[in-house]
Amino acid sequence: MGSLLQHRGYYGSIEASPEDNCLYGKLQFIKALVSYEGETVAQLSEAFRSAVDDYLETCQQLGHIPEVSCKGSFNVRVGHDLHLAASVAASERQISLNDLTRQALGAFLQLA
Numbered sequence: 219m220g221s222l223l224q225h226r227g228y229y230g231s232i233e234a235s236p237e238d239n240c241l242y243g244k245l246q247f248i249k250a251l252v253s254y255e256g257e258t259v260a261q262l263s264e265a266f267r268s269a270v271d272d273y274l275e276t277c278q279q280l281g282h283i284p285e286v287s288c289k290g291s292f293n294v295r296v297g298h299d300l301h302l303a304a305s306v307a308a309s310e311r312q313i314s315l316n317d318l319t320r321q322a323l324g325a326f327l328q329l330a
Contacts, residue, residue, distance in 0.1 A: 222246065223266045226274065228287055230254065230266045245269065248285040294319075 223230040223243065231243040241262040242255040254269040256262035277284040296304070308318040323329075 223263060225267045225270045228270045228273075230269070232259075232262065245273070247287040250285055 221232055223232060228248070229246045231246055233242050234240075235242060240255050240257055241259065242253065243262065243266060244254070245252040250273065252269050252273045254262065254265035256265045274284050304318055305315055308315045311318065313321075
């Protein structure tokens with residue numbers, strides 16, 4: 219289906235199982251496995267919201283800090299040539315490789 223559900227800063231996948239005649243998904247961008255399912259899109263959306271709320275409530279009850287989607291850092295393997303070219307470009311602009319990457323991603327995603 220290609221879309222993501224969103225609730226309280228968390229995102230969830232939308233998958234279909236023709237064999238089981240149901241929709242299902244799991245929270246994305248966190249390590250904890252939190253899943254949900256439904257027979258219709260409306261049921262799946264409600265199950266997703268309930269799963270997020272239950273996850274946050276369970277974390278609070280256990281005294282755990284809930285995971286945050288995308289903490290703000292990630293490793294990217296780009297290969298030698300692209301790494302070197304990006305490093306040279308950053309140096310020529312007198313900015314860090316992180317700043318160059320942030321600018322490039324922002325421009326690609328049209329966030330800058």
